[in-house]
Amino acid sequence: MATASRSAKRLDTQVDGDYSIDVSKVDGNVLARITAMAFRHRWRMTIAVVTTVLGGLFQLMVPQFLGQAVDQAQGLLRDAAAGVSGQDAAESALLTTALLLLGAAVLRGVFTMLHNYQGEAVGQLIGYRLRLDYYRQLQRLSLSWHDRVHTGDLMTRGILDIEGVRLWVDTGILRSILLTVLIGGGAIVLFRNDPVLACVALSFVPIVGVRASVARLKLRDTWIALQDKMSELTNVMEENLGGIRVVRAFAALAFELTRYDKISSEGLAIASRRVRLFVLSTTQMTFVYFLAMGLTLWVGGTKVAAGDITLGQLTEALAFMLILQMPVRQIGWMINSIARASTCGGRLFNVIDLEPSIADRPDAKDIDLTGGVVRFENVDFSYPTWAMDERTLTGIDLEARPGKMIGIVGPPGSGKTTIAQLLGRYYDVTGGRITVDGQDIRGVTLASLRTAVAIVQQEPFLFTASIDHNVAYGDPWAGRSSIERSAQTAQLHNYIKALPNDYGTLVGERGVSLSGGQRQRLSIARAILPDARVLVLDDSTAAIDAATERRIRESLKEYTQERAVIVIAHRLSSLMHADEIVFLEAGRIVERGSHDDLMALGGRYAKLYELQASTGAEPATPRSGPEDGR
């Protein structure tokens, strides 16, 4: 799954939402693509690479100077034996070495700082770019795609996966350069001194490197397993706390605790396994390292005794081991970051490379609104095959004109909502066409179409922002007066005025929690604020009581006078005054006409009317014209 298909662009309708995390597979294409992104920041990358190499080289000098100093300090004895006087010479040599070492240390520090900073900067820049691309892509992808993918999965990609890709620059590219310089350069220096000693001193490198890599990948597996368990536990806790009344009502405490304990102890088992793996790998690595040091001391000591090498050279080998200890351990980290960047990048590019199935045609123009007439002409529709749902529409003909209202009613699953979705072009029709003022909606820009058509949903999403922000969501430049007017029309103004901060009150968590009806009213206010030509109310008054609904309808009169209105509802009092009512069943229009026509017909509509009157689900509102005054 983790392949970035770069050739044929896939439509968002052609993929399912489920991507599994593949831990160990490394995809070269993905890594190449990320690397290319990094090198787009040419100067920063050049600085980063150059400073990495320089920093490594200066770091390599430190053990050499240390060895040199040890020899110089001892030098006097031998020199004295040879009759060369030179206390001063030796001391000035020491001074030179000390200064050189200080210089090397300072330069190493400065270059490492530059390498770290530029590496991080490039990583952050890539993260920034990816974040924007990803954000924009989510906005472009069709709703049918969004319906299929888990929101949690999308968040993981946007947060953790971008992080994984970002880290690749530093831990993947630059670290491997540094490691090559350190191990390679060090090996050359040591081998020049003494090949056998060099072999002994470096013997830990392959062992620790391989162990670290294997352990890292295993740790990552357990990490993912642990994350899965923990998110399971989170779900259990969150649900329990959210549904605490149900838990208490059924005295399910023991049951809930057992459920919790089961997952929790599984989580603990994984966590313990993880600790064991981690401990094994780290302690063994330290052990091997120290063993190699002991061996170096032994072999080197023997050689010093034999006069093959100087004490300074032995010190150099030991100091060099000290320098290599951390980077070699980081090999595991590096390998891990390669695997991680590859999977994370793959998962991200999978989304970023998708082609939205609903998009502007290349020749799309803004809609030319003349009258605001909507027409469905023999429309057929079936959801793409991925959907479990086989709802379809067949041969739908409709016409909505300004000042007129169309009511759509029918049993659940008859396709009512689909009609609204098609009009906003959230899906494309599979047969026939939909026009606004004679223009096929597939030929105009989405932005202009969706500006012209306002849809109010049954379960609106409100944003964690103040009420005025929410009302003005579709037109953030709206003035205060038009915001208030919309709220008044939606019968929400008085309620808002009574709130502590009136229009500035926050909605949602830590603000006011609105009831279902209030949310729907807010979303009506939000929809009518921008100047749309067609208003679709998709079951958007279900939670509003009949009397308030009647008042909303009354105050909407002015607004609806010059606009076409489509009302989808199951409560007949919401739409029985419509100019035309269509009764939908299994995707077909089976009855159409005015309320009186349909009652006279005595068909399904009339039966539904009887049903609603008899269950008393609604107060039997006497029908006194389209706008029954109170």
Next chain:
Amino acid sequence: MTTAHNQRDAARGSRSAQDRPPLAVVGSQISQDEELFGRAFDPWVIKRFMTYLAPYRRQLLIGLGCVLAFTLTQLTLPLLVRAAIDHALADGASDLSLLQIFVGAFFGVVVLNYAANHFMETLIGRTAQRLLFDLRRAMYAHLQVVSLSFMDRTEVGRLMSRLQGDVYALQEFLESSIFAIGDLVLLVGIVVVLLSLDPALGGLTLSVLPLLFLVRIVWLPLARKAFMRAREASSTTNAALAENVHGIRAIQELRRESVNFDLFEEKARENLNAHLAASRYTNVMVPIVDTLTGSAMAIVILVGGSMVLDSALDVGVMVAFLFYVQRFFDPIRSLTLQYSIMQRAMAAGQRIFEVMDVEVEVQDAPDAEDPKEIDGAIEFRDVTFGYETGNPILRNITFKVNPGETVALVGPTGSGKTSTTALVHRFYDVWDGQVLVGGRDVRSVTQDSLGRHIAMVLQEPFLFSSTIEENIRYARTGATRAQVEEAAIAVGAHDFIQRLEHGYDTMLDQRGANLSLGQRQLISFARALLADAKILVLDEATASIDSYTELEIQRALARLLKDRTAMVIAHRLATIRGADRIIVLEGGEIVEQGSHAELMASGGLYARLYRMNYASFDDIPADEVAKAIASGERET
């Protein structure tokens, strides 16, 4: 019209075209971080924390011992190198057998070091994990019994962040504090060794240490500010992304793409800049530490070297010095970090233990009975109750529901209907008076028995994300599949369940989001039916559902109410009319009761409200209710 329209649309694309900024934000405007840092040391928190450590005292002591052993062995290694150099190699008088001894000792110490390291990491790692799970379990279990009024007041999100983030902060603290002890010992050990090897050279070399401390002390608060800014930027950026994911439908519908993108870009840029600033702070330390280390080494070379030249110092000591110098900055680095961890842990601990200290108000009496059978009568005797002192919600409520009777509670919002039903289940304790179920005071029986004898259906049918079958048998975990199906058939849920791809084994999404509201309601009815309790407490849903499902629900309700004592907070007029008796509540008092016909005939508040023709009494605007009440008062 059209042109004005296009202008506005154009303006949407380029925001600068408009004089004033848009009324728009992306992401939550609430900072997600509660107070991050507290005092570095809070004895109260430490004391409470200790009680959770107590069971692991032995492990922790052994772990601490291992830390010491590990640190000491590490300190010894350079000394052995020094000994090998000075006694076996230097001065030309090399002695291979001595070298053998020292190298042998070196290997011995390495093995000890390995063992100590292994036990230390295992013990501490595991204990910290256990402690984390213990703490979370304790907190979770406490939340199960804590009073509902606390749960009402507290958002689930906040509790979750305590159960996760805060608990994690304490675990991190435990782990790091034990290693910090090791660091401290290492630091002290290095100082002692250096000074005892050669006081003069040791003192000179160590003179760079205070400098480093000084630099860290100046650096830390500045860096922390930068890190906090980066954290904050990340969290707001992610919140904006989350909004883009969850609200995508509204965003596409209201065409907020470009406005939101611009706003998001600002946040992403701030995130970038904040992280770069933080990175500058992190990295500026690198050359400073390197310079100081380099200086210390230069001192050793220059002074130590001269001393060796003067034969005032063994060359092995100089080598040992060089090794120690390379190490002694590590403990300082981790010790200064430890300070932030402690501050975070104290703040987290305070929040955790605050929750743990929330009192359990409703508890079983020590001699609480556990009746196997009850007769199903409910009685309120002069009950007064409220959530905040001095503000009673119910006042002197007295009524009786006979076994098998259905009573509807009606009244405007805030009249006390929900509180009344909550008291039947003893979710809260009354201030005054008595609530009796089956003739027994609810405080004299176990809460468990109340749960068995009373089934509840809540207004918003809360389902758990497990299979449909498990949801139905939630109240009776021992029920068989046949019994589950029987209950589903009885409430008319069987048909749609069967039509689902996996039938009863269908996994429900969070809160049952993959079912319609009507379907969720039917399942919650089946759940209550299977519980087979004598008493049913039901809060009818207010949202209207399509008529077909509505009809099913009405039928299911009739089936559910049969042969049970029922208290219903009724919203549907059909339900109200069908009740044996109606109790009308207003302002926490019973204003009238009787059958529908009786109440209509008496022409009281009920009749007046009923004639207003609202779908539910809850929907009647407050001013109209006030009018109805006032008109009633005028009449009397």
